[in-house]
Amino acid sequence: MATGYRERQHMHRLIIAAALLAAAACATTPAPATAGAALYQQYCASCHGAEALGDGPAAAALRTPVPDLSRISARHGGSFPAARVHEVIDGRAALPAHGSRDMPVWGYEFEARSAAGAPGRATAQALTTQLVDYLRSIQQTGQEEAARP
Numbered sequence: 001m002a003t004g005y006r007e008r009q010h011m012h013r014l015i016i017a018a019a020l021l022a023a024a025a026c027a028t029t030p031a032p033a034t035a036g037a038a039l040y041q042q043y044c045a046s047c048h049g050a051e052a053l054g055d056g057p058a059a060a061a062l063r064t065p066v067p068d069l070s071r072i073s074a075r076h077g078g079s080f081p082a083a084r085v086h087e088v089i090d091g092r093a094a095l096p097a098h099g100s101r102d103m104p105v106w107g108y109e110f111e112a113r114s115a116a117g118a119p120g121r122a123t124a125q126a127l128t129t130q131l132v133d134y135l136r137s138i139q140q141t142g143q144e145e146a147a148r149p
């Protein structure tokens with residue numbers, strides 16, 4: 001399992017490096033929600049699923065159940081906890097209380113792979129904010145499945 005995790009981390013690094021190079025080559029900046037959607041499909045869909053329902057192809061290999069990200073608001077009484085979501089994605093401020101974290105620490109990944117010369121921390125913050133905006137935009141209303149992890 002530990003080897004698998006390292007391999008996944010390695011794949012993440014390759015993917016992130018390629019994505020950031022592609023992003024740097026783009027002349028125009030897409031709207032935040034569009035940018036967030038693209039980032040999501042690139043970095044997150046493998047585990048959380050293309051529709052963010054927690055059913056990505058890599059989910060079965062993890063010890064931790066992968067949460068449905070379209071129901072974060074539903075699990076929080078109908079309001080989207082943006083600051084907390086930001087911290088979970090960034091990963092540096094809010095590691096879960098339980099020992100294992102299957103979710104990559106994106107703050108370090110994004111920062112380490114920022115284009116040369118760019119302020120890494122600011123870039124990581126901006127990418128994380130785009131992801132938070134995207135997740136906010138895909139929240140399903142209704143709390144009927146609020147108990148689902």
Ligand code: HEC
Pocket residue numbers: 008039040043044045046047048058062064065066067069072075085088089096100101102103104106131
């Ligand atoms: C390797 C699989 C994997 C990838 C890739 C992944 N996640 Fe996760 N994510 C998880 C798991 C597992 C959890 C449950 C918490 C844990 O790690 O114990 C989680 C939890 C979360 C949560 C907390 C949800 C809640 O309601 O508490 C958010 C938000 C989240 N992920 C967003 C993202 C975003 C955004 C990306 C892409 C940048 C991403 N994840 C990529 C596996 C992954």
